[in-house]
Amino acid sequence: MRPSVLRRAGTAALALAAALAPTVAAAHPGGAHPGSSHGVDAQRVGAQRALHARLLGEKTVPHKLDFQDTTVGGLSGIDRNPCTGSYALISDDRSFLQPVRFYTARIDVDADGVHSVDFTSTHPLLRPDGSVYPSPITDPAHAADPEEMRVDPRGGCHRLWWAQEGDRPTKEGDPVVQPALQRADLTGAYRGTFRLPPDYAITPGGGPRRNESLEAFTFGSRGHTLTSAIEGPLVQDGPEPTLAHGALVRVTRQNRGGRVLGQFAYPLEKIFTASDPSSPWPPSTGVPSILAFPGDPDRYLVLERTWVAGAGYKIRLYDATTRGATDVRAMDSLAGEHVVPMRKKLVADFDTLGLSRIENTEGMTWGPALPSGERTVVLVSDDNFSADESTQVVALAVR
Template identity: 70%
Template sequence: MKASLIRRACAAALVLATTMAPAVAAQSGNTGDTAARFDIGAHARLLGEKIVPHKLPFRNTTVGGLSGIDRDPCTGEYVMVSDDRSVLQPARFYTARINVDGAGVHSVDFTSTHPFLQPDGSVYPSASAGDGKVVDPEELRVDPLGCRYWWAQEGDRPKSSSDPLIQPTIQFAGRTGQYRGQLPLPRNYESTRGDWGLRRNKAVEAITFGDGSRTLTSAVEGPLFQDGPEPDLEHGALVRVTRQNREGGVLGQFAYPLEKIFTESDPTSPWGPDTGVPAILSFPGDPSRYLVLERTWVAGAGFKIRIYDATTRGATEVQNMDSLAGQKVVPMRKKLVVDFHDLGLSTVDNTEGMTWGPALPNGERTLLLVSDDNFAADEVTQIVALGIR
């Protein structure tokens, strides 16, 4: 998500720092009006965090805008996508060694960067080019079968009729950015010029491999126009989650219940609240179970970051429903794993990416998350590590 207009005072110094905090258990019981009790529920504790220096220069690029992260099983390194729309440098991704264990995040060392390439081998032009070829990279996953990259970009639903309409895509790339094709998306993942389909900056921002790498699940960041309004102080919203095979065939589509806005906005701010699902992560061994990241920003209150344990078991199949508004839909059930405000972090920022890390000797699995600083001085690039049980 582009959040360059989001500004707030930042409590963290923009230097490398590591923070430790005591364990935080998952909350029990229901979350919201739509989440029923069920027999799964992960627990989380903070292992540590690291703040990357603001606008860190690396190999003639500016590190920032990191909106997705995944662990590369072929190297043990991490791959992070920047959502720079070729404004500072061509749309690109980074690799890094992240030293993390049960005692915290010890170091983050960037090792390479490559631009995403178009089918003709050229880099993507800046958004200012106006030629309809711009991309908005938001998520990247390493294909466990061969370790090439699958990456999602939101496209653009223009504000003006004179601007090009750019559809979202999930593309395949070689390990140095070469174009290798793309995954067909479901028909309701299209942007339109009318009040139908994807909202602007609320498109395909979350993808994850699952079921032994046989499937790819994607989540739309916000509700489709026809599925109802965006969340407010009184009501949440339903966003679509789609499971596909590796050829693009839809295996199932479900409605995920996005939380309502957590507090009122500063009435003097010109910006309304912003909320959505920027990342989803499959549980190993259970193709119906996911960690879902919800990120919300409210003027005057800042960010709220929450992770939920969710399942498609028992949820209504919605791929053939043109609209969810007014329909009897059983959404995915979910349970809160952790609210970042309960972790004792140096700051809670614009967290948008998450991935599984290495297993720990005590049986926990590490979960790494990264925040998108929007290249803004009052936001941070923050790596957070949790222990998940």
Template identity: 65%
Template sequence: MRASLIRRACAAALVLAATLTPAGAAQPIAAAQPADAEPKSDIGARARLLGEKIVPHKLTFRNTTVGGLSGIDRDPCTGEYVAVSDDRSNLQPARFYTARIRVDGAGVHSVDFTGTHPFRQPDGSVYPPPSAGDGRAVDPEELRVDPSTCRYWWAQEGDRPQASNQPVIQPSVQFATRTGAYRGRLPLPSNYEVTLDDRGPRRNKAVEAFTFGAGGGLVTSAVEGPLLQDGPEPGLERGALIRVTQQSRDGDVLRQFAYPLERIFTTPDPSSPWPPDTGVPAILAFPDDPGRYLVLERTWVAGAGYKIRVYDTTTRGATDVRTMDSLAGQPVVPMPKKLVADFHDLGLSAVNNTEGMTWGPVLPTGERTLILVSDDNFAEDEATQIVALAVR
């Protein structure tokens, strides 16, 4: 989600709304662990900072403006990285970049862009800006390299209109060649559909996160915030539940789970007209466990700035909620989670609007590098920051 849009459970006693402990673990209310559920995995990865690099603001590369980088993945075919810009064709056509990022145990040494291509519509044309008003605009937020083919899959949030005369643009996960040509799309779960009857994803809270698991045979996505029918967004007192869905490469929904999103971490500046904004912009599968993920939670609060946290979570023991029309009032066991990193504890030069993450190379220590990128919103007071962590 674009944070600049921000700035320029529930009521019943039996609701499971993910009451969160200070350590970040979710506990169901009035919901017992099913007797036949698998025991929770012994999750608990830990991370340490390797280094960071700031990309020059509004860097010009091949007649485009580098910025808005909201998703990143490592290309197994080249060793380079691919990053998606969330420019909705307002500056230049919706696009992605390739880059060499030199990182090792001593830090992030360089970030060198090597290519860029626009995403193409089925007819071969580029995507128009929202101002065209024809319902064909896209909001790119995530890109993953298919480990089976090395083609690109990319997610865009679509748009829930604010007025009745504006078009609905459905979220999607599309397939593209390595030069951006359209090759199809993944059927998404029916409850990811934007409807006009107060159901489905909230505006700017749709599909912003997905990942490949099981060697590319499993596609897992997450909506950024709770669906409208699943209850309110997080507040100062409670978190909320968002949906995480496992699908086959053909789009068959295999399982769906509830992930507990943290409550808002502090009181906003009362003089600000902008409410807090929080959600999940990225999810990343562990290479050796198809049910285990890193989840990135990003929160912005007026007067306090950004809070960025990475959690280790698993589907083991969690309730399969794919047949539940609403999570409100349901005895749901959410995915358990543990904190991996809080960016405020890492010693970074600044905590920015981090929205993308991917695995990097393995270090001689046996740790795996985790590469994260921030979306600068093309704003002067924000930055495109590449962060490298070492994860045990």
């Protein structure tokens, strides 16, 4: 959820109680100079061929669609169930409207576009005691901020994993809610918690910034590994991106038991344009979703989403690799350190795809294969339950 809509969300709460462009920008956090090899490495993605993307189509879900006594919206994560072909979508409603929940849907995507989006069920995500998550208004210490969901590809696809980014308080005395990654069954019942890396914890002097925590994770190696990304730079890793420089965000690969196999620095782009000076809201940018390539444990699609007051959203999709990148798991801070970041190449800038409008795209998943040999990528936007935004399902074909 972007700062521009936190104001609207707060008001509502109180009221309730791809074209290809082979360019890359290297991130220089905190004024640190990454060295001459950094620019060279950041401009190519190993020996693999460049990925091409084209728009297949889009479909807009009716605003505040009423489905099984819930309000459809805030869709921040999407994943295709490889066993059934259906999709799981998580809402980032923090129990303001209805309890924290997810949906299942049939999305008809083929070479001719996106033909329909039909919701088939919804379930609340439950706490270990079987209760629903409370609203942050009534019980902020036990509230959840859901942002991403994946279907576990192992064991017959009978488990869902979901991430919530927690909450760093803005004033003394307010509770800290730590980021978490949990397992649930297909009805939303709690089935366990995954151990996150220690540097993902919110502490007084470090860890994720507020609203820039755990939003992205993906299964790799046929479900044997899990890779997650922090949305923005950790407090100790240097400042957020500006018009002049980008930043480094941490990407961590773990086994299913939680053991860290490697941690890498992903170079986040600088802010693309100046903000409207009359706006009280600063620009915001980060990584809301990451998607592992089947068969390549080092390669990922990375979604970057930026919001700037007066300019709106910029959405870009990158092909990135950890191959050759510095393992930074032992580094307490990246500020001032020489690291070789993940290499990346632009796959699609949504401004050039021909979409009807650019929305707050936060979730993505691999879709069905096409007869052409291309693979589809299905993406969804978070409308923030605002009439000014929409829930947009976009399908790309990539080769």
